[in-house]
Amino acid sequence: MKKIDWIAVDWGTSHLRIWGMNDAMNDSCVTIAEKFSTQGMKNLEPNQFETILLEHIGEWLDGCDSDSAMPVIACGMAGARQGWVEAPYDKVPCLPAQNTITISSNDARIKMHVIAGLCQDNPPDVMRGEETMILGYISQQQEKKHLLCLPGTHSKWAVIDNGEVSSFQTSMSGELFALLSTQSVLRHNLGQWDDDCFIKSISATLANPEKTNIRLFNIRALNLLYNDNHGIAYLSGAIIGLELAGMKPLWQENAVTIIGDNTLAGYYKMALESQNVSVQMIDGSMLVRAGLHQIYRKLYQNA
Amino acid sequence: MKKIDWIAVDWGTSHLRIWGMNDAMNDSCVTIAEKFSTQGMKNLEPNQFETILLEHIGEWLDGCDSDSAMPVIACGMAGARQGWVEAPYDKVPCLPAQNTITISSNDARIKMHVIAGLCQDNPPDVMRGEETMILGYISQQQEKKHLLCLPGTHSKWAVIDNGEVSSFQTSMSGELFALLSTQSVLRHNLGQWDDDCFIKSISATLANPEKTNIRLFNIRALNLLYNDNHGIAYLSGAIIGLELAGMKPLWQENAVTIIGDNTLAGYYKMALESQNVSVQMIDGSMLVRAGLHQIYRKLYQNA
Numbered sequence: 001m002k003k004i005d006w007i008a009v010d011w012g013t014s015h016l017r018i019w020g021m022n023d024a025m026n027d028s029c030v031t032i033a034e035k036f037s038t039q040g041m042k043n044l045e046p047n048q049f050e051t052i053l054l055e056h057i058g059e060w061l062d063g064c065d066s067d068s069a070m071p072v073i074a075c076g077m078a079g080a081r082q083g084w085v086e087a088p089y090d091k092v093p094c095l096p097a098q099n100t101i102t103i104s105s106n107d108a109r110i111k112m113h114v115i116a117g118l119c120q121d122n123p124p125d126v127m128r129g130e131e132t133m134i135l136g137y138i139s140q141q142q143e144k145k146h147l148l149c150l151p152g153t154h155s156k157w158a159v160i161d162n163g164e165v166s167s168f169q170t171s172m173s174g175e176l177f178a179l180l181s182t183q184s185v186l187r188h189n190l191g192q193w194d195d196d197c198f199i200k201s202i203s204a205t206l207a208n209p210e211k212t213n214i215r216l217f218n219i220r221a222l223n224l225l226y227n228d229n230h231g232i233a234y235l236s237g238a239i240i241g242l243e244l245a246g247m248k249p250l251w252q253e254n255a256v257t258i259i260g261d262n263t264l265a266g267y268y269k270m271a272l273e274s275q276n277v278s279v280q281m282i283d284g285s286m287l288v289r290a291g292l293h294q295i296y297r298k299l300y301q302n303a
Numbered sequence: 304m305k306k307i308d309w310i311a312v313d314w315g316t317s318h319l320r321i322w323g324m325n326d327a328m329n330d331s332c333v334t335i336a337e338k339f340s341t342q343g344m345k346n347l348e349p350n351q352f353e354t355i356l357l358e359h360i361g362e363w364l365d366g367c368d369s370d371s372a373m374p375v376i377a378c379g380m381a382g383a384r385q386g387w388v389e390a391p392y393d394k395v396p397c398l399p400a401q402n403t404i405t406i407s408s409n410d411a412r413i414k415m416h417v418i419a420g421l422c423q424d425n426p427p428d429v430m431r432g433e434e435t436m437i438l439g440y441i442s443q444q445q446e447k448k449h450l451l452c453l454p455g456t457h458s459k460w461a462v463i464d465n466g467e468v469s470s471f472q473t474s475m476s477g478e479l480f481a482l483l484s485t486q487s488v489l490r491h492n493l494g495q496w497d498d499d500c501f502i503k504s505i506s507a508t509l510a511n512p513e514k515t516n517i518r519l520f521n522i523r524a525l526n527l528l529y530n531d532n533h534g535i536a537y538l539s540g541a542i543i544g545l546e547l548a549g550m551k552p553l554w555q556e557n558a559v560t561i562i563g564d565n566t567l568a569g570y571y572k573m574a575l576e577s578q579n580v581s582v583q584m585i586d587g588s589m590l591v592r593a594g595l596h597q598i599y600r601k602l603y604q605n606a
Binding site for chain 1: 316384385392422423424427429457472473474475476478479482483486487488511512513515516517518519520521524525528529542545546548549550
């Protein structure tokens with residue numbers, strides 16, 4: 001088995017993904033081992049990050065010491081104000097993920113780097129983690145102009161122009177869906193998924209986005225009055241629909257690349273295609289490693 | 304001291320209000336005693352309602368028995384599917400709160416009535432509790448045409464035409480605000496209230512309601528990038544603004560009567576007046592008793 005030369009970390013709000021990487025000394029990026037957990041930033045105190053990281057990667061650190069420390073490169077909410085150590089933001093327009101901070105770890109076997117996020121002055125916006133996927137994406141493209149959609153807790157839409165991020169916008173769609181589906185009165189009416197109900201809700205929300213919060217309560221009434229059993233599809237359609245309504249100036253005349261390969265990304269694809277938008281999907285976990293690999297090469301191979 | 308002849312109850316999602324009432328044998332409505340608690344429907348099982356009610360009103364039941372039981376008339380979520388016993392809905396257009404069900408209580412000292420809610424076919428909608436306030440309001444008015452706004456967990460807007468409720472709509476504004484301000488990432492950035500920031504957020508949301516979920520995340524970024532400290536005013540403005548955007552066909556050419564006398568009702572007044580709408584405010588707790596008194600007279604005085 002090839003050895004682990006460096007460690008890639010994507011530490012999000014609600015997840016932690018860690019990959020043991022082999023240093024192929026070229027453009028390719030070889031994953032030796034991976035660990036996933038739900039130990040995201042939102043439930044952690046700053047002093048817990050190093051302990052949790054070491055619980056996962058300890059077995060990969062045989063032979064490491066202060067003279068030959070293992071490079072660990074992390075993106076995401078590890079660098080947030082509520083994270084491990086606050087990392088700065090780079091301001092758009094720029095090539096993303098170009099700056100890092102080094103964290104002094106208590107354990108001398110690792111050398112810890114955290115990637116800077118992106119910020120935008122107007123409208124004010126920030127991202128942490130997605131900039132690394134975007135770097136990974138840009139590094140693999142010949143074309144210099146793209147519209148990216150990264151669905152999630154805080155969905156990001158990024159405009160790539162001339163090989164840089166020129167602007168981006170965030171919609172709190174995933175967080176809103178989680179709160180409404182588990183803690184609001186709508187949790188009683190979720191029922192079962194249905195593609196047609198989802199698309200119907202997307203279209204109604206795009207036609208009248210100003211009625212979104214009224215339509216949310218219509219879902220409750222539909223169940224109480226008619227025993228309608230597709231609340232979850234209507235709710236998802238209302239929330240993704242409101243995001244698409246806000247982002248319409250971006251997608252209405254452009255193809256969209258969705259970064260993500262899960263069920264949620266599939267819903268975004270279905271929603272956009274129902275509006276006759278051309279869509280392609282790309283695996284986000286490959287892109288985040290590709291982006292982290294770019295930074296590894298820059299820090300350790302002067303690439 | 305006058306004696307308590309009947310008991311008025313407003314049992315909402317998150318509150319319980321009880322009044323001991325004197326039977327003045329005429330149109331007026333005299334409150335002898337009152338009790339407020341936060342024992343709303345949302346945290347109760349059906350078998351808890353009677354016990355909780357009796358804990359509050361037991362001291363008012365001296366001398367009551369199965370031959371001279373105390374009338375208790377309740378509106379609100381006591382009649383919801385997740386409430387004490389499910390009461391029916393009357394369908395608009397209609398005079399509200401005209402039907403009741405009688406609940407067989409375990410304690411023979413009380414005779415328990417729950418008022419029917421209102422429902423609407425299209426768009427599907429329901430209310431429980433507000434219909435009784437609206438009945439109280441209608442009973443005190445000479446004019447037959449009104450636009451009512453009842454801010455709350457689930458804000459209601461009701462059109463009164465020819466002395467009946469002709470249609471109504473609900474916005475989940477209070478519930479959404481509670482979830483976002485206590486459990487979303489925005490809870491870190493609430494800061495302090497500011498009227499100007501609130502009105503600015505109302506105007507921006509009315510101008511571009513489709514960007515509401517994007518603007519929510521702008522609040523987070525404003526704090527992270529600029530240490531802006533008025534998140535709560537921006538958040539409230541975005542949520543009330545989205546409600547007003549959805550209800551604009553109702554208020555843009557009509558005066559609005561806000562039922563409510565608390566801080567929240569004041570924010571709605573401020574928001575509507577910023578859009579040059581004529582607004583009056585009326586105390587909701589007076590109106591709910593006036594509505595319950597109408598039903599008491601109908602049930603016990605053949606009024």
